[in-house]
Amino acid sequence: MDRAGERSPWPWSTVRRVLATGGVMIAIAGKLLAHDPSATITWNREVSRIVYERCASCHHPGGTSFSLMTYQDAQPRAAAIKASVLSRRMPPWGAVKGFGDFRDDKSLTQEQISLVTAWVEGGAPRGNNPNALPPAPKFGEPRREEIPTSGxxxxxxxxxxxxxxxxxxxxxxxxxxxxxxxxxxxxxxxxxxxxxxxxxxxxxxxxxxxxxxxxxxxxxxxxxxxxxxxxxxxxxxxxxxxxxxxxxxxxxx
Incomplete structure (x- = not known):
């Protein structure tokens, strides 16, 4: 019954489906807002994850290159990081994407490149939520790439x-x-x-x-x-x- 005491033209089952659909749409909208490209990209929430996954195997204390494990390490090098990822010099991989299908592809995806670029262009902020920072990876002895002995x-x-x-x-x-x-x-x-x-x-x-x-x-x-x-x-x-x-x-x- 509506507020005037008249029966609604929609069956209650239909109303339930509409309400449920509305709830789903609200949830989806919330997720879209969480990934809004206009939102500020931060070291803690986005960039550190990319660095830990793709760069830290070389760029850590005792590694083969300078460390990028902390915000203090990365922020002064922000402009150089942007230039390196845009030119695809870093991470060093060498194969053009989409031409051959390889294991252990160390190169960045286009989405990752866009995130790093947006972070640098936005002033390379740390972010206000320290809980967003993922656990730092741990490294043992550097792995030596085996040189093929046959082929x-x-x-x-x-x-x-x-x-x-x-x-x-x-x-x-x-x-x-x-x-x-x-x-x-x-x-x-x-x-x-x-x-x-x-x-x-x-x-x-x-x-x-x-x-x-x-x-x-x-x-x-x-x-x-x-x-x-x-x-x-x-x-x-x-x-x-x-x-x-x-x-x-x-x-x-």
């Missing part, structure tokens, strides 16, 4: 003589500043993107391991590696890639 070296275009399974790629030698798009070109016309290195430097000299190994059939040509570079296709084979090279590949031009 197939590629310099220039090479065609595979029999099927292989490739777990990743390792830039054994790349001239500084070089860029290359490495693909596997199937005989049936399929082209599989493997790795796009952009403006190479020595901080990118690490294995790029695929999220899933790629089965490459015989007759496939690996293209995109300059003759003055050497890229190793990492395989599960324990034999020396020097001895396998003659058996599995032939030069194509």
């Amino acid at each position: 197939l070296a590629v310099s220039g275009d090479l065609t595979i003589d029999r099927p292989i399974t490739v777990d990743g790629l390792w830039p054994e030698h790349v001239p500084p500043g070089a860029s290359m798009q490495i693909v596997a070109a199937w005989q049936n016309g399929r082209v599989e993107p493997l790795l796009w290195l952009y403006e190479y430097n020595d901080s990118y000299r690490h294995p790029f391991r695929f999220r899933r190994a790629i089965e490459i059939p015989a007759g496939t040509t690996i293209r995109g590696v300059p003759r003055d570079a050497k890229i190793v296709l990492m395989t599960a084979d324990d034999n020396s890639w020097f001895s396998r090279l003659r058996a599995l590949f032939r030069k194509t031009g």
Whole structure:
């Protein structure tokens, strides 16, 4: 019954659904406001999480570079941090996103880059809520990246003589500043993107391991590696890639 004593034209079940929907919309609106891009980005709430996840493995006391573990460490370097993430020099990864699918991708997402940039442009504030700061990660002995001991070296275009399974790629030698798009070109016309290195430097000299190994059939040509570079296709084979090279590949031009 409404306030005039008349029956509402809406069944009560419909009213309940409308009220419930309204509650959901209010909750959704609250979440949207919590992620409002106009809201102030702070070290405590957003940026520290990005640094701890993507940067702190190198940038901690005793690490391979200066520490960024605290606000006092990061705030004086805010402008340099912004420049480094916008140019994608940091974190040092080297592979262009979307070209190949890799495990342990250390690069920042576009959302993370936008958050760091907004933080710096907003004055790099600490934030008023110390409880928003996540626990700092702990680090033991630095992990040494294993250098592949087996695989197939590629310099220039090479065609595979029999099927292989490739777990990743390792830039054994790349001239500084070089860029290359490495693909596997199937005989049936399929082209599989493997790795796009952009403006190479020595901080990118690490294995790029695929999220899933790629089965490459015989007759496939690996293209995109300059003759003055050497890229190793990492395989599960324990034999020396020097001895396998003659058996599995032939030069194509």
